[in-house]
Amino acid sequence: MHFPGRFADQLIAEQIERVSLSFLVDELIVRRGGVAGNIAYALAVLGGSPVLIGSVGADFGEYRADLERLGVDCSQVAVHEDLHTARFVCTTDTDMRQIASFYVGAMGRASDISLVPASKLPGGLDIVLIGADDPAAMVRHTQECRELGLPFVADPSQQLARMEGPEIRQLVEGARYLITNDYEWELLLRKTGWTDAEVLERVDVRITTLGENGVLLVSKDGTELKVGVVPETGKVDPTGVGDAFRAGFLAAIGGGLSLERAAQLGSLVAVYVLETDGPQEWTWHRADALERLRAAYGPEAADEIASVLPEG
16 A cells, blocks of 8 residues: 555654554555465466465455466365465555555464375475465475475575574475575574585575575585576566566476576566566566577577477
8 A cells, every 4th residue: 555645744752652543545556475376376377387385264266266277276275264364464655664564364374284185196296395484384394395205495585584593494404495585595594503514515505596686506516606687677566576586496497407597587587577566467478588588698598498488
């Protein structure tokens, strides 16, 4: 929502302990999102067959129908009729100051979900991405991946601020890929007490996104690879950019491409989201995608990545 004024003008310092305010907003925009929803959406757009696993409320019906229409398997989504789906509500004023709330809702029951049924789906699971969720659910699902022998991506993101070292160490141990941004990477090191080398003893590849500076990939043997961004045509909304990168990266890895090509496709999908208002409002055009890949990374990269790109 947008408030056409300044929050600062409505706050009285000497009355702050008795604050009771209502803001008349002039704009309301509702966007579908969520880490898992954004990644599943993008994977489906890229021609994949993602399985969405999570806990939702009674209001999920229309969202579910649209995801399934794209090709997202929602059979493993737990629906709780007595709750609403988790949501983030934010009001922004003319100074770009924000007042926001996050409603946990059905997400608080995500730890009740087991990955065992999903692991028995026809064709099995290629890899499991464990993103920001109820912390107990994240720990449970990571442990189940280890027990079931499922390769997994550790992607704790926003929950790093909430979780402490012992929990974070459980999320990272044995991951095929560890994905964070540069700030989260430093926070992870501080909270776990690990060094860079000690993290690489526990994961196969460490992936650190660097915003406009691209992405750094470090393999277990210490080999480093830096991939630059795809230049944007404009910055509209950064919400969901990280999720988009993950989807592009996984789509390329699933297609048998190298780490470098995977990071390049992830960077392309990320810039599409950056240029769009909302994490699931971007559209796919193969010809445009190949043109932008050629411009950013060269014809050889574009030709190799083309092998995993859908028509459209």
